[in-house]
Amino acid sequence: MAAPPLSTSTGRVVPHQDGCPTLIQLNGESCPSPRWPTTPPPSVDHPPTHLSVSVSPIxxxxxxxxxxxxxxxxxxxxxxxxxxxxxxxxxxxxxxxxxxxxxxxxxxxxxxxxxxxxxxxxxxxxxxxxxxxxxxxxxxxxxxxxxxxxxxxxxxxxxxxxxxQSLEDPAIRVYTDTGLAGTQRNFSREVNLAYSDVDNQVSSHEVQAGAWVLSSDGGNRGRKRLALQGQVLDYSAYGPGSFNDVLSHLCPLMQGRPVVVGVRLDCAQAQSTVGREVLDVLLVSNVSPLEQLLTVTHGVGSELGVSETFTFSRHTVLRQGVTFGVSVHHFHWGFFATLSSELRLDLEHGFQVEKGVTESWSRQVAREVEVRARVPPNATVIATILLQEKTYVVPVVLSVRLGFQVVEERANFTCVDRTCTTVEYEVQD
Known part of the structure; x- marks a missing residue:
């Protein structure tokens, strides 16, 4: 005897509230097998990625x-x-x-x-x-x-x-006698010696770091000398004008604004993690004596999206407001292929970093999830809609120009992909 024809149920699901699953009761019949979640692609080793940098001085x-x-x-x-x-x-x-x-x-x-x-x-x-x-x-x-x-x-x-010279972390030691003798005082900031016990008494100095403007009068006025790193000097050596016992003001020079001149993403050292989050739970109950099929389209919006964050080192030399643009020329295919199309789209468009102002970006993505459940007679199927969150942390090497010096510092570029959804099914008798 031939089996009776199957009926198909369709509908739209309202997301569950207060943690309660949505209950759907069926009176009809069956369907093809549902699509089950796929495993994420395996991680691969990748060579460094070079990015072009366009500097926007402020x-x-x-x-x-x-x-x-x-x-x-x-x-x-x-x-x-x-x-x-x-x-x-x-x-x-x-x-x-x-x-x-x-x-x-x-x-x-x-x-x-x-x-x-x-x-x-x-x-x-x-x-x-x-x-x-x-x-x-x-x-x-x-x-x-x-x-x-x-x-x-x-x-x-x-x-x-x-x-x-490098002007970071300035330091100078002054002495009240020639030959680095007598009372000594150490300074690492601008000072007016009128407020000290060595005003108009300094006869030699030693610069440990930076470059210093030495002035005979307070407020950076009067006769001036420039003291450079590594310099040990008796003030009597300044010649006929001398500079002995006249120093009243010390001022460390400051470097100009730092400029990012290069960015390198080291994809080979990228770390990735995968997490899962329940978006919705559907309880599909079949109270009829026939196997039935449920086809439901579930709209997902605010929970999905992609985001990128640029994190500077705690010891960065970059100041607030320093701006640089980064555009991706190429990723190693093995790494790039693990990213979703939405995340690749963001990276291909590039982004502008402004320290202390714009260091992260996010974009929401709307999705419709299709739930197809074959429900046996007098049984209930639990359909769990899952969001897979993938996080990639990519080490970054920044090349920063400070005056005539170029230094390197570390940063991290973090991408979060929340666009992959899956549905898992469980039958309850």
Whole structure:
């Protein structure tokens, strides 16, 4: 005797509330086998991935300056490339100009001696002098920024040197006697010695780190000298003008804004984890004597999506607001193939990182999950809709330019993929 025809039940499911499963009761019949969840792809070893970086310089901002010459803030240095100084013939950056990327001992050779009325500095500080080879007393040190009017220092610059040393973690020790003898004091910040017990008593110094502007008067005024890392110096060695027993102010130079010049994703060291989360539970009860089929379309929206996060090292040299764009040129296929189409789409479009402002991105994805359950006579099928969450943590190496130095630091790029859904079925008699 032939079996009776099968009937098919269809419908839409309302998500369960308060943890209670949705109950569906059937009166009809059967169906093809449901699609069961697949296993995630195995992990693979991958070579490093190189990314192109487009730097978007931001206006500079400062909390201190080792010169009394007024600096305009904010200042847009985006047109300048690399560490340099641009000298202008007139105030407010007008007239003829000369850009220097390296030391110039006598600007007469460049037809720009005693011509500078304003200047811009990008990256490292520059020492500017009123005599060739910096042989005279008139010296100013300009940190990164825009100086629209040099005032009393206008039309004096005849030589310029960049400060190429690392300026991180400055430290200097001063002594009240020559030959690094007498009372000693250690400093790691800007100080006015008028508030100390060694004002106008220093006769020698030793620079452990950084570069320091030494001034004979408080407030970075008066006669000046530049003290560099590794330098041990008796002040009587400064020549006829000497500098013995006149030091009143010390100011450590600051590097310009750090610039990200390279990003490397090391896919070979990527770590991945997989977790599962229950989105909904359907109880399909068949009270008839016939096997039945349930076909249900379940809409899923707010729970699904992709996200990316860029995490900097706790000891990063990058400051808030530093911006760089990253676009993926190529991933090793083995790694890229493990990502969902939605996550690959995000990475192919690239992203813009702004430290302290934009370090993470997310996008929701809508999905409809089809539930197809074959329910035996007088039985109940539990259909559990699961979300598979995949997390990839990829080590990143950042190359950062600090003045004339390029340093590397570590970061992490984390991708979270919440777009894969599966349905698991269990029959209860």
């Amino acid at each position: 206006p500079s901002s400062w909390t201190q300056s080792c010169t009394t010459i007024r600096r305009r803030d904010p200042c847009d240095l985006s047109a300048l490339s690399g560490p340099c100084v641009v000298l202008y013939e007139l105030v407010d950056f007008e007239g003829l100009s000369l850009t220097l990327h390296d030391a110039e001992t006598d600007l007469a050779a460049r037809a720009f001696a005693n011509a500078t009325a304003s200047l811009m500095v990008s990256g490292a500080p520059w020492r500017c002098c009123a005599a060739p080879d910096c042989a005279g007393e008139a010296v100013e040190v300009f940190e990164e920024g825009c100086y629209p009017d040099l005032g009393s220092f206008s039309r004096l610059i005849t030589a310029a040197w960049p400060v190429r």
